[in-house]
Amino acid sequence: MKIVNRRWINKAAVAAAMAFVVMGAAMSSAAAQEKITVFAAASMKNALDAANKAWSAEAGKEVTASYAASSALAKQIESGAPADVFISADLDWMKYVSDKKLVKEDTKSNWLGNRIVLVAPKENAKPVDIKQGFDLAGLLNGGKLAMGAPDSVPAGKYGKAALEKLGTWASVEKSVAGAESVRAALALVSRGEAPYGIVYATDAAADPGVAVVGTFPENSHAPIIYPIAILSESKAPDAAAYLEYLKSAKAAPFFEKEGFTVLK
Template identity: 40%
Template sequence: MNIKKILTLISTFIGGFLLTINLSTHTPTTVVAQSDTKILISAAASLKDVMEEIKPLYQQSQPNVDLSYNYGSSGALQRQIEQGAPVDVFISAAKRQIDDLEQKGLLIPNTRTIIAKNRLVLIVPNNVVGITSFYNLKDGKIKKIAIGEPRSVPAGQYADQVLKKLNILPQVKSKLVYANNVRQVLATVESGNADAGLVYATDAKISNKVKVVVAADEKFHSPIIYPIAVVKRSKNPDVAKAFVQFLSSNEAKAVLKKYGFILP
């Protein structure tokens, strides 16, 4: 009987010791994973100021999530995702890029939504006078007009549509200078390297070096929307989905509204 008791005690001791080792081995791994979650958001260049302000707001409630941003034209960001870039969330300035990725099966189903809308405006440097409409772009004193590259920059696509609808593209085509994203368009006009440019209302709002001449009639271009979705290749899809949901929160909406975006 004593031998049995001794064996039982030894067995219990060994079992408890092994359990302790198991717990001490696995618990830290879980903690490390929770505190080292990174997600990469590829966002249209026009969202830069908004996303930078949203980042600390999000991390107040999710301090263990490290957000990184990659800004550019929506077309360029789309190509990066198609080529295997480790992107978790994509925010486009047009539906075409999201549509293409969705058709290619590169997005997680049912994660797509629209977070904002925008307007297209004609801008000129502050010292330019006498420009009151799009038709003035035909005037001889307007030498260069900056727009985004229509094939990859949604703002350029919208600008091209407007110029065609107004039947002035043939007269101004030789004046067009193309930029890789809408913020480059803004910078070109700010520096005086272009006499006019077409950007989003939100881009014009952040600059004190340009003024808005007129907003394009929305019937002259495709709807300016910002769709968002989680990329199928994401290594942290649940965290990515949570971030997408946060962009529909009142906190995020307040930031979007502050910068002049139109809420859907």
């Protein structure tokens, strides 16, 4: 009768199990590198979702987008959150991650432009002449002015700068409902929780519950520029091809449709 060494069988089983775990981890890592993860400003959602869907269909690759205020995304990148591409709604937060050596400098470029507008719930929308000294406090009539947090969220920073230039900020500062992102500010107006809000033109176009009642003069704030770059820690082999697609003439209509300007 053949005698089986049980100790040898147990060692072999353990070795096989460990090999399976290592192989599974390697496959998982490879799959993660095949997928592209994008950290993008909240105002990008509609346009970028459409572009990502088109690129995935064309390239056969998966794209996952995480949307939030540029400030929050930059802090997440600084903390080591795994991502391949960063799209900021202003130059400051791209500079923040760039100064920390977190982006591949040769991939960084100024990609899109936008405008800021004053919005109101659609049923109460009346045109507002946005000019020097316009009475925004009177329009609010005790209500809140929804906008991104003025000290961190890009749309809020642009909005504050414009109101300061127009001599209106001091009269409405205490009425500001500073939201965590421009989309959160938009939602306050759309739900009727704030009579007015300052958002990007692209966000206003994405919500049927609001109407644009005025557009801020371009000379009332710094140019609104969306920079894009691949992150230093990206291991995705298709990140460069994805970036090239987004900046191509083929993808431009997705962004122009939502109101962005494609910068040359």
